[in-house]
Amino acid sequence: MDNKGSRLADGGRSGGALNNRSGEGASFDPDFFHQPVEAVARGLIGATLLVDGVGGRIVETEAYDSGDPASHSFRGQTAGNAAMFGPVARAYVYRIYGLHWCLNIVAGPPGSAVLIRALEPVEGIDQMIARRGAADPLKLCSGPGRLCQALAVDGSMNGTSLNAPPFALHPPPSPVPILTGRRIGISRGAETPWRFGASGSRYLSRPFPA
Numbered sequence: 001m002d003n004k005g006s007r008l009a010d011g012g013r014s015g016g017a018l019n020n021r022s023g024e025g026a027s028f029d030p031d032f033f034h035q036p037v038e039a040v041a042r043g044l045i046g047a048t049l050l051v052d053g054v055g056g057r058i059v060e061t062e063a064y065d066s067g068d069p070a071s072h073s074f075r076g077q078t079a080g081n082a083a084m085f086g087p088v089a090r091a092y093v094y095r096i097y098g099l100h101w102c103l104n105i106v107a108g109p110p111g112s113a114v115l116i117r118a119l120e121p122v123e124g125i126d127q128m129i130a131r132r133g134a135a136d137p138l139k140l141c142s143g144p145g146r147l148c149q150a151l152a153v154d155g156s157m158n159g160t161s162l163n164a165p166p167f168a169l170h171p172p173p174s175p176v177p178i179l180t181g182r183r184i185g186i187s188r189g190a191e192t193p194w195r196f197g198a199s200g201s202r203y204l205s206r207p208f209p210a
Helices: 013-021 037-043 125-132 144-151
Strands: 048-051 054-064 091-096 100-106 113-123 167-170 178-181 195-198
Touching: 037 054, 037 113, 048 113, 054 144, 100 144, 113 125, 113 144, 113 195, 125 144
Parallel strands: none
Antiparallel strands: 048 054, 048 167, 054 113, 054 195, 091 100, 100 113, 178 195
């Protein structure tokens, strides 16, 4: 990956503006999730995500839209990806390899969503350890499958609002320096730099290339 694909960014115009207005317990502006999906993915870095009170700070995301060959929505709406074409700020939860759940937040134009790749654990760490069977805090939520296991996210939550229990989602209290790079584990659309991460975080699923 070249340096351009992993450059340091300031979080973007709209995401940064929302970050400056936010505080503990605050909510995202309703218009936030109607932005282009890559702006939402960037603006979610540093946000707090909780599921039944268990969770932490989002430190890594990826963006996908219907024009993206790596997206589940690329070939149109199906029963499996219908949540991506529904209201924004709702969960799109799917299983990979028949084993691991992945949590996405529907955002942007229809067919778009943000994959939540990693969290910095903050709340309910003992519950995360029990669910994951791992005590290392760096490995509790570093990857979409680990994150869902730690937060007990499963397919029953597909299509549910991120603004209502069991979910809680709060904007970052201050702007977060952000790294950008190519997305992980895809063979199509791999050149698109729609992976975003908190600069300096130890909780990423994988380091960003220098």
